[in-house]
Amino acid sequence: ETGVTQTPRHLVMGMTNKKSLKCEQHLGHNAMYWYKQSAKKPLELMFVYNFKEQTENNSVPSRFSPECPNSSHLFLHLHTLQPEDSALYLCASSPPFGEQYFGPGTRLTVT
């Protein structure tokens, strides 16, 4: 595997379900990010991790819970989501102060 990978690529979940999104980067970067991309809206930064420490939470609802066990892996735990949370969730990584590279994304549908 090269670059940034994300699993699953597609996810359909009910509002009472609990699921997790996984991201892995093979670039040796120290920073990882979660973004949300909804239709007709700009990319929204959700969380930033630098060297496994969370340095940014962009006022994200608590039903989204990130986890970064090491510099190569990032998770987004989901529970009791709403239909408006349906979107493309993108993971990215970068070196310090450097260019961000995106994974392919997880297309999430909340029913």
Add this chain to the structure above:
Amino acid sequence: QKEVEQNSGPLSVPEGAIASLNCTYSDRGSQSFFWYRQYSGKSPELIMSIYSNGDKEDGRFTAQLNKASQYVSLLIRDSQPSDSATYLCAVNMGEYGNKLVFGAGTILRVKS
């Protein structure tokens, strides 16, 4: 609120022409700027980064930055139908150097 503004388009250009994409940003202290290309249903792909005033060329792409005017642009020479995509401008507005704020994107259509 820190913002990045782009014309949503669509911008239509004939094949072989120069496409000019523009972006303005609100944070005068921003130091790094990026252009991403996003095809429908795909994730953003980095095509250019620029950190200093002036022009930066990479193949058919030229990024231009004017910090005094808070303006960054992307020129695509010899546009091809495969360049048809949404182009996202991103500006780093974080104190730790890694908080990107994205514009809404400009849709580019290159007609053959």
